[in-house]
Amino acid sequence: MAFSKRSFSRLELTKNLALISRDQINSKVTNLKLHDQTGRPCVLLLSWLMAKRKHMMKFVDYYLNKDCDVLCINVTPWQLLWPTKGTQIVAADILRFLDSNYVNGQCLLHGFSVGAYLWAEVMVQMAAQQDRYKPVIDKFVGQVWDSAADVTEISVGLPVAVFPKNYVMQKALSQYIQYHMRTFNKVATRHYIRASQMFHTNLIKCPAQIFISKTDPIGAEASNMRVKESWENMGVKVYFKCWEKSPHVGHYQKHREEYLGHLDKFLEDIKFGVSASERLKAKL
Template structure:
């Protein structure tokens, strides 16, 4: 079964699989379909007449700020190897700073796509991607049919709006201390001056997310030394889900780096992720043909 989307452009590229996937061929051909300026679809299949294959489970990767394709590729390959297609969602700093004309537009585009597909879903998000996903949950509302198709959610270095200045300045100027501090002070000024155009939306989305808008089982990755996706904030999220009797567990390292846990702690990360996917039954086994 397929579902139609408009204006898809395909670019085929070769990608080397991670060394640990020793049973897999060293080279895979992936098709990269740009659905919107902020949303891409990756699949091993060639899509005909701008249609998405609904016979494969779909993983939604909510990227960290300015996450590039080569950085997201490793996560994409994990799920491609499991027989899934992958949707990546990214936003720019400007879209984060101005939610109503930025991140909320991207969230709406994502919702439009999810409402037109019927396959099993998994969310794997990073850093500010948690905020964009929360905006999408607000738009879906409670008891939306899309929510029932989400098997689970994985959050890696999920960041709170209070740490936006720190995270955004590092994303844009990782090696320029002066520029980084200037941007950090501007963001603080921006959230004060334009409180009702930014912070109000961040808080509303966060509260919706933390209150269990999506009751799918959750796996959290974080570290004690992460100043952006702090361990303390992630524990608040975990404890809130536990209180609401939503299955959740956390893997928290003493030392790691923001959105770099897979690279630094590869074996532990993959062990926890695969264990979680096995527990929730994702991707589901294909239905037997009668």
């Protein structure tokens, strides 16, 4: 399946957030609020650790072709290790952006690996003022999770992301992370655990598509099955695809046509990109 080439503009909002649109973005930005809105649906694309821009652009292109804006979000290994000075700051920026923009529009989550943890940190902040952020929660019509990694897999996933071809350094960093989590409970580990709990209980009750494989040690099948069961017990409709063999965050690359088929059907089922009035008519 080939994506048509389209021109786009990219607006760097912070070091971790960039908005990409088919429209030329000439808007002034004040405290992450765009003065001019495009009126399109917005996709939050939460990347995996150390993801290259060219890899994320495949997903950006997919959503641009569906007439969406895309907010590209990333975190660094340092921000992951020190959440109070890292991921929680990024999470606050994400929440501020959502609170100020796309007021009457649809939003969709599409997260990879540690993107699940970052989004959980956003939900921790929303949960602290749930009435205040109900309009933000209500914007979301769907969520897609690809190789979602739980806190238990940090010592497995982070070393592979930082040193993909160096087993000796992977082992050394894994040992350090285990030490880090034992030693820095107040500024790191307890926040990972709280975020993991929040991801399992999930404030966002819209339908979810989960992509995993049985051979992925980072986005592990067992932890994703627990998430699936927890969400279904809360009434969330979960679309679930588990491949027999596929690498971490490599399901699209390994099973492209099947991946896109499931994703297309999911977006069609949730009527993503369809206006509220059209969705209401479809239910009648």
